[in-house]
Amino acid sequence: MKTLDELSQLIFPTRCYGCNSIGLTICASCRREWQPHYYLTHIQTLKVHSAILYSPTASKIILAAKESGLKGADQLIIDAIVNVLNRANFDLFNVRLVPIPSSKSNSRRRGRNFIADLCNEVSRRTDIPVIPILDFARRVKDQSGLSAHERAVNMKGAFTIAAGVYPRGDLILVDDVVTTGATVAEAARALNSHGFHPLGSVTACVAQPLR
Helix, strand or coil: CHHHHHHHHHHCCCECCCCCCECCCCCHHHHHHCCCCCEEEEECCEEEEEEEECCHHHHHHHHHHHCCCCHHHHHHHHHHHHHHHHHCCCCCCCEEEEECCCCHHHHHHHCCCHHHHHHHHHHHHHCCCECCCEEECCCCCCCCCCCHHHHHHHHCCCEEECCCCCCCCEEEEEEEEECCCHHHHHHHHHHHHCCCCCCEEEEEEECCCCC
């Protein structure tokens, strides 16, 4: 078995998710950029709690998880979200996790609903229930490459509430990264419009300042 592992490393050497250098899944240099802290941002009246400042390294780690399905990259994002939940002082609340959904086309392409899958793992580690209440009301464009204004227009009215789901507790929106705030603002609007008032949002990464 050891010989097979060594042969595998020769053919498919381990590379850093952040910089692609051979050696570790995350090298010491990239680890310094992906070191969970705690950042509080406000999107309109919603508090957004985050662990990592969004950077080119963070972007590559998120893409390694989201687009390449690399489990080690998943774990880095899960660790960051768990770190935020532990530091955001939700102890007095009956917290429920509400994942920001992936579009149906992205879910088909990736073979999974990215944030929902991560939330399920976060739930296993924290015992916080997941309530997949959000759904798409219409198709949206891919957000990459859009300006802040274009993202706001793209997401306006995009979410609705899944049929037959009646959540109880204090709802926390969960996403991988907040850059302009358009997605989390729309998710909060959808919840508010149906009488559900989110306590806040938790993300692995946050752009500062918001773009």
